[in-house]
Amino acid sequence: MLWSSFVLAGRAVRRNVLRSFLTVLGIVIGVAAVIIMVILGGGATLEVQRQIESLGSNLLIVRPGQRVGPGVLSDARSFNLDDAMTLRNEVPGLDAVAPAASLPMTAVVGNRKRATNVTGGDNAYFKVRNWKLVSGRSFTENELRAGKAVCVIGATVHRELFDQEDPIGARIRLRRASCDVIGVLEAKGQSSVGLDQDDLIVIPLKTLQRRFTGNQNVGLIYASVRAGDSIDLAKADIERIMKERRMISPGDQSDFMVMDMREISGLLTTTTKILTALLGAVASVSLLVGGIGIMNIMLVSVTERTREIGIRLAIGAQEDEVMMQFLVEAVVLSSLGGLIGIALAIGASIWLAAILHVPFVFKFGIVVFAFVFSAAVGIVFGYFPARRAARLDPIEALRHE
Structure with missing residues (x-):
């Protein structure tokens, strides 16, 4: 049953290629944005650490005055x-x-x-x-x-x-x-x-x-x-x-300061990681937007295929089978968007890392997470349309124009 659902989902995607692409565009942008932010953030963190180390190993800097504000030292x-x-x-x-x-x-x-x-x-x-x-x-x-x-x-x-x-x-x-x-x-x-x-x-x-x-x-x-x-x-x-x-x-x-480069390195690294997390969180919002787009299109698809659903139910298809068909279709769409987003993100990250002069740090974990999250978006936002399709009355569905 699961394999048949995948086959039917593939046919539905091929039947409306442009609409399918526009549907997953939000997922593509969301996955790509999250991966790019995390990869570039990791590269920026590594670059900050490298630059701090380039100042000197186990370095202490003694300077007159105390810090009284951002970039301001007291006279000493x-x-x-x-x-x-x-x-x-x-x-x-x-x-x-x-x-x-x-x-x-x-x-x-x-x-x-x-x-x-x-x-x-x-x-x-x-x-x-x-x-x-x-x-x-x-x-x-x-x-x-x-x-x-x-x-x-x-x-x-x-x-x-x-x-x-x-x-x-x-x-x-x-x-x-x-x-x-x-x-x-x-x-x-x-x-x-x-x-x-x-x-x-x-x-x-x-x-x-x-x-x-x-x-x-x-x-x-x-x-x-x-x-x-x-x-x-x-x-x-x-x-x-x-x-x-x-x-x-x-x-x-x-009236003097002793600065430890470890403290400066830790502060800059922590700041970079926090900014990366915030940017990643903002970018992940587009995944939710993409999920809403998938739900809307699946609802439209259910409406367009009401007679098809009625025929399947009338000839003996179970509600679980109909629900699985539409749920798998939603997951296929979101997973396809995730794969496209991953490919775009890796290419864009390599390009942006070269422009920004930061190391390209490939993070396999965030790639897997983004793909799994995109598939989960399909399950969550595809459940309601799939449930609606499964609960259609066969007689009313066959009467649908």
């Missing part, structure tokens, strides 16, 4: 080199400590110029940020101590100022000073907040302080925790030492 006294050296010497769990300061500047090479970010740091800066050189070298001890005019450039600066030329040995003018390019960093791409991490020039910290800022201030201190050591313990040690150096009494609010 800057750090200095002694603060960084103290952390390097007194916190046992740290693998590397990198003091850094930054200034926006315009870099000029010949007739090309680029507004970029110039960061003063040392070789530990490359270590804590997980940055490797693709060509050239890093700073020597003599260059760092003497504040020599040398620099290491990011991939974006390399591309914009030198195109395909080898920049090693070239000079870049920064304001009234110049620096010799000694190295090029590997490309990292955009950060989780949309900033280009490769748009930078790194010079020795003393060079930045002596030639550009005119002070000994350090804007940030990056601290990388050794693998296997406790990040929480290292963070507590940093907070204790910095409070002592800045003479902050126990119980008073600190």
